Amino acid sequence: MTVNKNCIIRLSKYKNALAKLKALGFVKVFSDNLADAAGVASSLVRKDFSIFGITGNKKGGYLVDELIEKVNDILGKNDIQKVVIAGAGNIGSALMKYAGFEKEGLKVSAVFDSDPSKTDKNGPVPILPIDSMKDYIKQNKIRIGIICVPDVSASGVFDIMVSSGIKGVLNFAPVSLKTQEDIIVENVNLVGELESLIYFVNASKKMK
Amino acid sequence: MTVNKNCIIRLSKYKNALAKLKALGFVKVFSDNLADAAGVASSLVRKDFSIFGITGNKKGGYLVDELIEKVNDILGKNDIQKVVIAGAGNIGSALMKYAGFEKEGLKVSAVFDSDPSKTDKNGPVPILPIDSMKDYIKQNKIRIGIICVPDVSASGVFDIMVSSGIKGVLNFAPVSLKTQEDIIVENVNLVGELESLIYFVNASKKMK
16 A cells, blocks of 8 residues: 555644644544544544554554654654745745644745845744745755745746755645656645635536 | 546636736647646646537637636636635735735635734725624625634634535635535645655655
8 A cells, every 4th residue: 555645644634633632631542533533434544554554452542642653753743844935925924924834843944035125034934035045955955845936936946946955845836847756746726726616616506 | 527626726727827828929829838837738638628618629729818718717707706714814814915816806805803903894805803704704695715713713613604605615724624515625734735745755765
């Protein structure tokens, strides 16, 4: 069985639920609990864990602390994960300040923008000129980048990231990036997501 | 052949590319051009269009203006699409100001937040108390909602939206919403997307 993106996103949800259960004082958890939290079947929870060699006790379930440690280990959460953002517009600025990332050990190291008026070297997250992005990524050995620049600039920014050592990109620009074998690109197309919702809502209205 | 979400997201990309080609003065366009822009095979472009009864001239390609009109019609772009946002935090505020939406005829009508200090009735997009969301959605016949509240509040906000007439939800909270048959929920799990990237980047490093 191979690991796919959906499996990892489910692990991320289980981790989220586990943290809440731990805060409530739970010592043990059952696949049914995690299934409810992640909105999937409990057999899938067990399948996901078994891929990574995690087995529970049929009667006793999983030990919460042990499970959190194992899931964190799989997700690489035992190291702080540093990312850079290109583009300090609305989306880039929101992600820079997004509490959800920090809570999960994801640290935005720096943001880069081509507009000099946005430069802010002393903020909690520094905003630096885009020209310095290449050296910064190399010096800090960053491997993950987020692209929040306008679509006309996205492909140029992507090329700089890849040539500096970035291996994974979360792309918010609504364009397709020509990628290479060893670079992973995930696209979050916000306009596309909304347009798809509108289409299906309208389609179901017409069917009635 | 049925229409799925990926097909609609591709249509959204074609539309984006068509607008740029039109601006450059193009009168005709070929499936190969759109395939490049969307990063898919040209046979898939023709397949997508044929689902909606759009056929090109094999030699002459598609007429840009005609194609834009047809795609807009499919995507319901000939009407302005109004949406509401719950949550005026970092992500909600960014989406409220996101130029990408407005450019595509997506209008954020109002944002709702439980924090009274965020209320701003006179802004370009009004920020209103969450208590008024239900009436607002009903009165303005809004059908699409975006959830950007913390995960503990997400399910409550979702229930209010559904009971007010919302039929499609874009959910940024990293929790699964218990949905019903005629409500469409799309999840954008930002932490999950990043964690998935990190996992696969780390996994490919280990393989080397």
